[in-house]
Amino acid sequence: MSDLPVVHGLLISDFNAQNLVGLLDNSPEPPRFAIRHAPFGQVMQALTDPTMDGWQPEPDVLIVWTRPQSVLPGFQRLLENARPGAEPLSAQVDAFSEAVRAASTRARWVLVVTWTLPTYERGLGLIDWKSEQGLARQLASANLRLAENLQALPNVYVLDAARWMALTGAEHAYNPKLWYLGKIAFGARVFQQAAQDIRAAVLAADGKARKLVLLDLDDTLWGGIVGDVGWEGIRLGGHDAIGEAFLDFQSGLKALKNRGILLGIVSKNDEQIALEAIRRHPEMVLRLEDFAAWRVNWDDKAANVRALVIELNLGLQSTVFIDDNPIERSRVRQALPEVLVPEWPEDTLYYRRALQSLTCFDAPTITEEDLERTRLYVTERLRAAAREESQTFDEWLRSLETRVIVEPLAAVNLPRTAQLLNKTNQMNLATRRLTEAELQAWACGQGRGVWTFRVQDRYGDSGLTGIASLQLEGESACIVDFVLSCRVMGRRVEETMLSYLSQAARELGARQLDATYLPTSKNGVCLAFWKERSGFEQLPDGEAFRRSLDLPHATPAGVELVRG
Amino acid sequence: MNVDLITQQIVDALGELNQQLPPESRIEASPTALLLAPEGMLDSLGLVNLILLIEERMASELSTVISLTDDRTLAQPQLAFHDVASLAQHILLLVEAGAGRDGAGQ
Numbered sequence: 001m002s003d004l005p006v007v008h009g010l011l012i013s014d015f016n017a018q019n020l021v022g023l024l025d026n027s028p029e030p031p032r033f034a035i036r037h038a039p040f041g042q043v044m045q046a047l048t049d050p051t052m053d054g055w056q057p058e059p060d061v062l063i064v065w066t067r068p069q070s071v072l073p074g075f076q077r078l079l080e081n082a083r084p085g086a087e088p089l090s091a092q093v094d095a096f097s098e099a100v101r102a103a104s105t106r107a108r109w110v111l112v113v114t115w116t117l118p119t120y121e122r123g124l125g126l127i128d129w130k131s132e133q134g135l136a137r138q139l140a141s142a143n144l145r146l147a148e149n150l151q152a153l154p155n156v157y158v159l160d161a162a163r164w165m166a167l168t169g170a171e172h173a174y175n176p177k178l179w180y181l182g183k184i185a186f187g188a189r190v191f192q193q194a195a196q197d198i199r200a201a202v203l204a205a206d207g208k209a210r211k212l213v214l215l216d217l218d219d220t221l222w223g224g225i226v227g228d229v230g231w232e233g234i235r236l237g238g239h240d241a242i243g244e245a246f247l248d249f250q251s252g253l254k255a256l257k258n259r260g261i262l263l264g265i266v267s268k269n270d271e272q273i274a275l276e277a278i279r280r281h282p283e284m285v286l287r288l289e290d291f292a293a294w295r296v297n298w299d300d301k302a303a304n305v306r307a308l309v310i311e312l313n314l315g316l317q318s319t320v321f322i323d324d325n326p327i328e329r330s331r332v333r334q335a336l337p338e339v340l341v342p343e344w345p346e347d348t349l350y351y352r353r354a355l356q357s358l359t360c361f362d363a364p365t366i367t368e369e370d371l372e373r374t375r376l377y378v379t380e381r382l383r384a385a386a387r388e389e390s391q392t393f394d395e396w397l398r399s400l401e402t403r404v405i406v407e408p409l410a411a412v413n414l415p416r417t418a419q420l421l422n423k424t425n426q427m428n429l430a431t432r433r434l435t436e437a438e439l440q441a442w443a444c445g446q447g448r449g450v451w452t453f454r455v456q457d458r459y460g461d462s463g464l465t466g467i468a469s470l471q472l473e474g475e476s477a478c479i480v481d482f483v484l485s486c487r488v489m490g491r492r493v494e495e496t497m498l499s500y501l502s503q504a505a506r507e508l509g510a511r512q513l514d515a516t517y518l519p520t521s522k523n524g525v526c527l528a529f530w531k532e533r534s535g536f537e538q539l540p541d542g543e544a545f546r547r548s549l550d551l552p553h554a555t556p557a558g559v560e561l562v563r564g
Numbered sequence: 565m566n567v568d569l570i571t572q573q574i575v576d577a578l579g580e581l582n583q584q585l586p587p588e589s590r591i592e593a594s595p596t597a598l599l600l601a602p603e604g605m606l607d608s609l610g611l612v613n614l615i616l617l618i619e620e621r622m623a624s625e626l627s628t629v630i631s632l633t634d635d636r637t638l639a640q641p642q643l644a645f646h647d648v649a650s651l652a653q654h655i656l657l658l659v660e661a662g663a664g665r666d667g668a669g670q
Contacts, residue, residue: 018609022584175616177633182612187620188580 007202009035010059010107012046014070015185023195031202035063040183043071047099050106061202062107064100065161065194067185068115068142071096078138079121093142097149100156108435109205110156111198114143116165118174154415154436157201157364164193200359207422207433210340210360212292212314213256214305216323217267217274221286222246223348226277227270237283242348249351250285257290260370261361262312262377265294266304266321292377301328302335312377313486315425315522320360367416369463376487379459397492398558400457404466404496407564409443409450416464417452420483425522427489427529429482429515447472449504450481453497454564455488462488468497470505477505477549479515482526492556494529498536500561502553510549517543565628565659571595571652573625577617578648581610595652600645611641622655630658 009024011017017037024033038046038054043066046052068075074089104110116139122128123135131137150156165173168189178184186194203209218225223235223242237247257263263286267274274296278288293311295304301323309319316338323329324344333341345354363370383400390396409417418436425431434442443450453466465485470477479501484494498513505513515536517527531538535553536545547553555561578593591597591605598604599614606614615632622628637644637654644654 016609019584019613022586025586026583172620177619178612178616181615181633182609184612188584188613188617191584 004030004032006034007031007060008057009033009061009063010038010054011035011063011065012038012043012054012103013040013063013065013185014043014067015065015179016040016183017065017185017191019184019188020065020191020194023191024198027195027199029199030208031199031206041070044096044099047103055106059107060109061198061205062103062110063113063198064103064110065113066096066115068117068139072115072142075115075138075142078123078133078135081124081133084133089138089142090145093145094149097146100150101153104153104156105437108155108438109202110153111159111201112146112150112156113159113161113194114146115139116161119165119170120174154365154418155205157205159194159197159201161190161194164190164197167193196359200362203360204362205364205435207419208317209363210261210320211318212262212264212309212312213253213320213322214264214266214308215253216325216328217265217269217277217296219324219348220322221250222277222281222284227273231273231277231281234277234281236281243283245348245351247283247285249348249355252352252355254285254290256355256361257286257374258371259361259366260363260373262292262314262374263290264292264308264312265296266301266308266323267294267296268298268301269296271296289378290374292374293381300331302332305332305336305339313426313489320358322355365415365419367419367464369416372461372463375460376462380487383457383459394558400459400491400558401560402491402493402558403456403560403562404493404500405454405456405562405564406497406500407452407454409439409452413452413464414440417450417467420464420485421467421481424483424485425520426486426525427482427484427494428520428523429526429530430480430518431520431523432481443469445471447508448480449508451500451504453484453493453500455491455493457491466493466497468501470501470508470510472505472508472510475511476514477501477508477510477512479513482515489525492559495533495535495556496559496561498534498547499553499555502547502549506549512549513547515545517545519543565626565656567652567656569626570622570655570659571648573621574618574648574651574655576625577614577621580617581614584613585610595648598647599651600642601647604647606645611645614645618651618655628659630655632658
C-alpha cells in the first residue's frame with residue numbers, strides 16, 4: 001500500500017480521539033491516511049480559525065466528532081434538567097453548522113459525526129420522547145437539524161455514530177473509566193467501526209466505490225442445484241426459513257441495483273436452465289432485466305469474471321464477487337486480486353446481513369444516471385444486437401439516430417459532472433480529479449468554459465456521459481478536460497464534442513484549439529482517438545494536438561448536435 | 565484460573581492496543597514485554613487503553629470481572645504494570661482475593 005497517495009486528514013474533536021488517529025493511520029486497508037489531531041476541546045476555534053495548528057498543509061479530509069453537551073450549551077442544561085436558556089438549541093445547532101460550513105472551504109471532504117449520548121443516560125425516562133425537554137427527543141431533533149443544515153454543502157457528509165454504538169453494544173461503546181482516566185469518549189470498538197466508515201467515505205468521495213456485483217446462482221441466489229431439481233424445485237420464498245432468507249438476500253441485491261449498482265451473474269450451469277429459473281420462478285425477486293450481463297457456462301469463473309467486466313467496460317477494482325463456494329472464492333481472489341471477494345457465511349440465514357455489512361458501495365451522491373444504470377446496459381445489449389445485424393458501421397450509426405445535447409455546467413448537472421470527471425479513466429485527456437466545489441470554482445474563472453454532453457438514440461437516453469472544458473490563453477483555446485463515458489465511446493460522440501468545442505472556442509475569440517494529452521496507466525484509448533480520429537494535427541514535441549479554427553469543423557454525419 | 569491464562573489475555577490486549585499506536589510506540593505483544601519499566605514503551609494514554617482492554621478481555625474471555633483502577637494500583641502503577649509478568653501476577657492476586665469484583669465495565 002506504500003505506493004498509494006497519502007490522504008492527509010485533520011481530526012477535530014472535543015475528546016481525546018488519538019485512538020481513532022492510530023487506527024486510521026495504521027490500517028493496512030486503503031486509503032493510506034496521515035491524520036493530525038487538533039488539540040481536543042477547542043472545537044469552534046479549530047473549525048473557524050485557519051491559522052490554528054493542523055490546518056497546514058490543507059487537509060484532504062476533515063473529520064469533526066463532538067459530543068452534544070460540549071458544543072451545544074443548551075444540551076448541557078438538558079442533561080442537568082435545568083430550564084432552557086434564552087437561546088434555543090436550534091440556534092446553537094445552526095451556529096455549529098455555520099462553523100462546519102466555514103471549515104468546509106478548507107478541505108476537499110468533510111465528515112461530521114452525529115451526536116450521541118451514552119446508553120446509560122435515560123433522560124426523563126418514561127416521558128423522554130413525550131416531553132420537549134426529553135434528551136432522546138432533543139438529540140434526534142439536533143441531529144436532524146444538523147443534517148439538514150449541511151445537506152446543501154456538496155463536500156460535507158454526515159456519519160451515523162448511533163450505528164457504531166449499536167454495532168459495538170452498550171457495554172463496549174462507553175466506559176466511564178476511559179473518560180475519567182483519559183478523556184476518551186468511546187470504547188476501542190466504536191473507534192474501529194468509525195475507522196471503517198471513514199475509510200469507506202473517503203474511498204467513496206474519491207470515486208472508488210464498487211459498482212458491480214457478480215453473483216453465483218445455486219445456493220447463492222437460491223437454494224439447491226437448479227440443474228438437478230429444475231426451477232420448480234429450488235428453495236426460494238415460501239413458508240420456509242431458508243427460502244425466505246434467499247428471498248430477502250435477493251431483495252437486498254435489488255435495493256443495490258435500484259441505487260445504481262450493477263448486478264451480473266457468473267455461474268457454472270446450463271444457461272438455458274438457469275435463465276429459465278430467473279424468468280419463471282414465481283417468487284424470484286431479481287429478473288433478467290435486473291442484470292446488466294451474465295456468463296452462465298462451465299468455464300473457469302475467474303475467466304468469466306474478467307470477460308464480464310470487460311464487456312461492461314468497468315474495471316476489476318469496481319467489482320465484487322459473491323459465491324457460496326469457498327473454492328470458487330479462493331480461485332477468483334487468487335486470479336483477480338483487484339476484485340473484492342468477501343468471505344461468505346455458510347449459513348444462508350446470514351446472507352442478507354453479510355451483504356448489508358459491505359461498505360464498498362458507499363457513494364458520495366446518487367444521480368439520475370445511477371438510478372438508470374442497469375437499464376442503460378440492457379439497451380446497450382439491444383444496440384449491440386443491432387450492430388451485428390447491420391451491414392456496415394456507418395449504416396449502424398445512422399440507424400441509431402444519435403442526438404448529442406450540449407449544456408453548460410450548471411447547479412443541476414454539477415453532481416453528475418463531478419462524478420463522471422472523477423471516475424472516468426479511459427477517454428480522459430487530463431484525468432483531473434475535482435470535487436463539485438473545486439469544479440464549480442474552476443469554471444467561474446476568466447476565459448473558461450465547461451460543457452456537459454448528454455447522448456440519446458433510438459434505444460434511449462444514455463444520460464450525461466461527456467464533459468469538455470476550455471481555457472482561453474491568448475489566441476488559443478486549450479482543451480483542459482475531454483471526458484467521455486465508455487458507455488457511448490466509438491459512436492462519433494467524441495468527434496461531435498470536438499465540433500462543438502470549435503464553435504465554443506470561436507465564440508470565446510480564439511483562433512486555434514489546443515489539447516495536451518496527459519498519460520495514465522488507463523487512458524491509452526484517449527491518445528489513440530486523438531491521433532487517429534480527432535482531426536487535429538499532432539505537434540512534434542510531445543503528445544500535444546492543434547487545430548486551426550479557420551478550418552470548418554462539421555458535426556459527423558448521422559449525429560445531431562443540439563444546444564440544450 | 566492460572567497465570568498463563570491471564571498472560572495470554574494481556575498479550576492479546578497488547579496486540580489490540582498496537583493497532584491504535586504509531587509504529588514507533590508499539591509494544592511487543594509477548595509474555596516478556598516491558599510496560600512501564602524504565603525501558604518500556606507504554607505511555608499514560610496507552611496505560612489507560614491497556615487497562616480497559618484487559619478488563620474487557622478478562623470479562624469476555626475468562627468470565628472474570630476485575631478492576632485495575634483501584635487506588636492501590638493507580639497510586640504506584642509502575643509496580644503492577646512494570647512488565648507483562650508483573651501485571652499477570654497482580655491480576656492473579658486480584659482474582660484470588662476477589663478484590664477486583666466491583667462490577668467494573670458498567
